[in-house]
Amino acid sequence: MKQFFYPSSIAVFGVADSPGNLAKNIVSNCREMEFKGEIFPVGRSRGSVNGQKIITETDALPAGIELAVILVPAAYVADTLDICGLKGISHAIISTAGFREYSGKENRFEKDVLAVVKHHGIRLIGPNCIGVICTNSGLCTPFNRLRPKRFKKGRISLITQSGGLTVQAAHLYSEEHVGFSKVISIGNKLDLNEIDYLEFLMDDQDTEQIHLHLESIENGRRLIDLARKTGKPIIFFKSNVSVTSAEIAKSHTAALVNDDRIVTGAFRQAGIVRVRSIHEMTVCAKALQLPPLSGDRLAVISLSGGFSVILGDACEEYGFKCPSLPRELLDKIESFRRGGVIRMANPMDFGDVHSIEGLAFAVEHCLKLDHIDGMVLALFYDPEIAKLLGQGNDNTQQMLDFLDVTMNAYNKPIALSFLSERRYIEEYKKNTPFPVFNDPVESVQGLRKNRNYWKRR
Amino acid sequence: MKSPKKILESVMNQKRILLSEYESKQFLSAYQIPVTREFLANTESELIHATNEIGYPLVLKGSAGDLIHKTEQNLVRVDIRNDDEARIAFKDIMAVLNGTGAAVLVQELVKGQRELVIGMTRDRQFGASVMFGLGGIFTEILEDVTFRLAPLDKRDALDMMEEIRGRRILENIRGMEAADLNQLGEILIQVGQIGIEHKIIKEIDINPVIISEGKGIAADALIVLEPALVKK
Numbered sequence: 001m002k003q004f005f006y007p008s009s010i011a012v013f014g015v016a017d018s019p020g021n022l023a024k025n026i027v028s029n030c031r032e033m034e035f036k037g038e039i040f041p042v043g044r045s046r047g048s049v050n051g052q053k054i055i056t057e058t059d060a061l062p063a064g065i066e067l068a069v070i071l072v073p074a075a076y077v078a079d080t081l082d083i084c085g086l087k088g089i090s091h092a093i094i095s096t097a098g099f100r101e102y103s104g105k106e107n108r109f110e111k112d113v114l115a116v117v118k119h120h121g122i123r124l125i126g127p128n129c130i131g132v133i134c135t136n137s138g139l140c141t142p143f144n145r146l147r148p149k150r151f152k153k154g155r156i157s158l159i160t161q162s163g164g165l166t167v168q169a170a171h172l173y174s175e176e177h178v179g180f181s182k183v184i185s186i187g188n189k190l191d192l193n194e195i196d197y198l199e200f201l202m203d204d205q206d207t208e209q210i211h212l213h214l215e216s217i218e219n220g221r222r223l224i225d226l227a228r229k230t231g232k233p234i235i236f237f238k239s240n241v242s243v244t245s246a247e248i249a250k251s252h253t254a255a256l257v258n259d260d261r262i263v264t265g266a267f268r269q270a271g272i273v274r275v276r277s278i279h280e281m282t283v284c285a286k287a288l289q290l291p292p293l294s295g296d297r298l299a300v301i302s303l304s305g306g307f308s309v310i311l312g313d314a315c316e317e318y319g320f321k322c323p324s325l326p327r328e329l330l331d332k333i334e335s336f337r338r339g340g341v342i343r344m345a346n347p348m349d350f351g352d353v354h355s356i357e358g359l360a361f362a363v364e365h366c367l368k369l370d371h372i373d374g375m376v377l378a379l380f381y382d383p384e385i386a387k388l389l390g391q392g393n394d395n396t397q398q399m400l401d402f403l404d405v406t407m408n409a410y411n412k413p414i415a416l417s418f419l420s421e422r423r424y425i426e427e428y429k430k431n432t433p434f435p436v437f438n439d440p441v442e443s444v445q446g447l448r449k450n451r452n453y454w455k456r457r
Numbered sequence: 458m459k460s461p462k463k464i465l466e467s468v469m470n471q472k473r474i475l476l477s478e479y480e481s482k483q484f485l486s487a488y489q490i491p492v493t494r495e496f497l498a499n500t501e502s503e504l505i506h507a508t509n510e511i512g513y514p515l516v517l518k519g520s521a522g523d524l525i526h527k528t529e530q531n532l533v534r535v536d537i538r539n540d541d542e543a544r545i546a547f548k549d550i551m552a553v554l555n556g557t558g559a560a561v562l563v564q565e566l567v568k569g570q571r572e573l574v575i576g577m578t579r580d581r582q583f584g585a586s587v588m589f590g591l592g593g594i595f596t597e598i599l600e601d602v603t604f605r606l607a608p609l610d611k612r613d614a615l616d617m618m619e620e621i622r623g624r625r626i627l628e629n630i631r632g633m634e635a636a637d638l639n640q641l642g643e644i645l646i647q648v649g650q651i652g653i654e655h656k657i658i659k660e661i662d663i664n665p666v667i668i669s670e671g672k673g674i675a676a677d678a679l680i681v682l683e684p685a686l687v688k689k
Contacts, residue, residue, distance in 0.1 A: 220582030262580045265604030269613055
């Protein structure tokens with residue numbers, strides 16, 4: 001299986017030196033992502049791509065190629081695989097569409113493919129997929145032109161049934177700065193299926209969180225058993241839950257609907273975190289990078305009265321409690337106030353505390369409390385406020401470092417968000433490994449995911 | 458009392474896929490699931506024997522091989538309070554049934570205002586799955602149900618009861634005592650166990666499970682067998 005992600009060399013079948021050719025994008029995507037291995041473009045007509053000659057005679061292919069990426073018409077896929085088999089290539093990604101998703105299960109091309117791979121013992125990803133993006137190896141097999149340099153390396157891996165979602169998730173993981181290790185577009189699962197990929201990722205050293213997006217679950221029991229076994233969080237985006245999408249799914253990836261209520265129950269039982277969108281996958285990714293939330297009691301600090309109220313609502317909505325804090329602690333925190341005009345409670349309105357020391361004091365002493373399981377922080381921040389605090393820009397970094405150290409010292413999560421212009425928030429997300437949520441309510445939602453996950457451990 | 462295996466065998470021998478309410482409950486009680494006290498009566502003298510055994514008030518229900526939706530078919534008489542009422546109800550029901558193998562199920566009337574549903578279904582992908590939720594007419598109206606895969610452990614069972622929207626029905630509310638969650642949980646676990654042990658059982662529906670003095674008791678039940686396995 002590792003060869004699908006870390007091949008020492010690949011052959012791309014279906015390349016042509018013409019503007020409309022898609023397979024050549026596979027070559028350029030890999031090059032741009034700095035894939036270190038050799039790439040052999042193979043096609044029917046002479047020409048060159050990326051300054052490299054297209055190989056038209058399969059005799060010219062060297063031995064020892066570890067992976068084939070195939071994007072030739074469906075009718076020629078079996079022949080191409082036969083060539084692979086003769087050349088000793090035992091792993092192939094079939095990008096080509098036009099199999100069961102197009103004409104139902106009785107598809108002649110599919111039968112031919114199965115016969116050839118059985119004969120040669122070839123393992124397949126796909127067909128009807130865009131293969132693999134692996135930030136560790138630089139392998140990037142989607143056939144649409146991407147900008148892989150923008151992909152951020154991280155420790156999340158995604159298994160998805162959708163090619164569109166493959167690319168979009170890669171963008172979102174990168175833009176939200178959670179990063180990813182691998183995104184696998186699994187297509188029709190003619191050979192390998194989600195269980196095989198899941199087992200691989202459970203053992204993969206570059207993967208810490210496993211994300212899945214599936215329209216159909218084909219071996220539910222096995223999936224649940226594996227989820228119970230693994231120490232890695234599994235985040236699941238199960239789509240195709242409505243009658244409307246079941247119709248699309250049939251023509252899409254030959255999916256069938258599972259009773260969604262049973263799916264929900266089974267996931268809860270196995271500690272699988274369920275999400276309803278790709279964005280929510282990134283929220284979960286951040287939330288599960290935090291220490292485990294071991295109870296439902298939160299201390300909340302916001303730099304605005306309005307957001308304190310909003311956060312109070314959000315805590316209740318997501319099943320959290322904001323217990324009262326000891327009076328003597330509140331007295332001490334109140335001594336940091338400037339105007340002395342706001343009474344402290346939980347959630348705490350820090351609108352009158354213009355002091356980093358005050359914030360640090362409150363965070364540390366709240367996390368220390370036995371009856372507090374985690375914190376929510378919604379901080380105002382932009383460079384002007386930083387100046388006001390009189391310590392220049394650096395203190396944000398110091399603040400984040402402090403939060404990181406304190407959080408880990410008490411092993412209790414801090415869900416952080418900023419109330420600021422989007423461009424400043426983007427800056428933080430980019431420059432700090434500390435998970436930054438996009439919005440205070442989202443940070444509470446994230447803690448709920450964290451809690452639900454750890455509850456089952 | 459017949460063993461669970463014997464009950465299934467006799468149903469299969471008759472090429473039936475549905476267990477009668479009586480058979481279903483016999484089966485469930487073999488798994489320590491509390492069911493209503495009840496007797497089958499084919500004749501009036503058996504009827505009176507049953508009423509003497511159980512005592513009034515009673516429920517009388519039509520019982521025949523493949524009979525479901527008893528209420529819709531006017532085969533249920535509730536709150537029968539004496540021998541005369543019992544005889545009239547018996548005759549009425551026998552007239553509606555009008556067939557061989559027909560009998561009347563004479564059953565204790567369980568007092569309790571709260572009705573739950575507990576069931577089992579065999580999902581194509583996930584296998585035996587246990588259901589818990591609001592029972593009686595609310596099962597269909599509110600669909601406030603939740604599932605877990607069998608086998609269930611105690612935490613699964615407790616989670617299910619915590620999970621439904623109407624979970625407060627289990628609390629001490631309006632002077633009614635709180636439901637015994639451990640006892641209900643035990644029923645859920647046992648239903649899951651039945652699903653694991655008997656592949657031939659396709660579905661179980663215990664609806665309603667009435668909360669009476671805090672304990673759940675199966676007031677109606679239906680067990681459905683997998684047709685493909687019965688026809689062999």
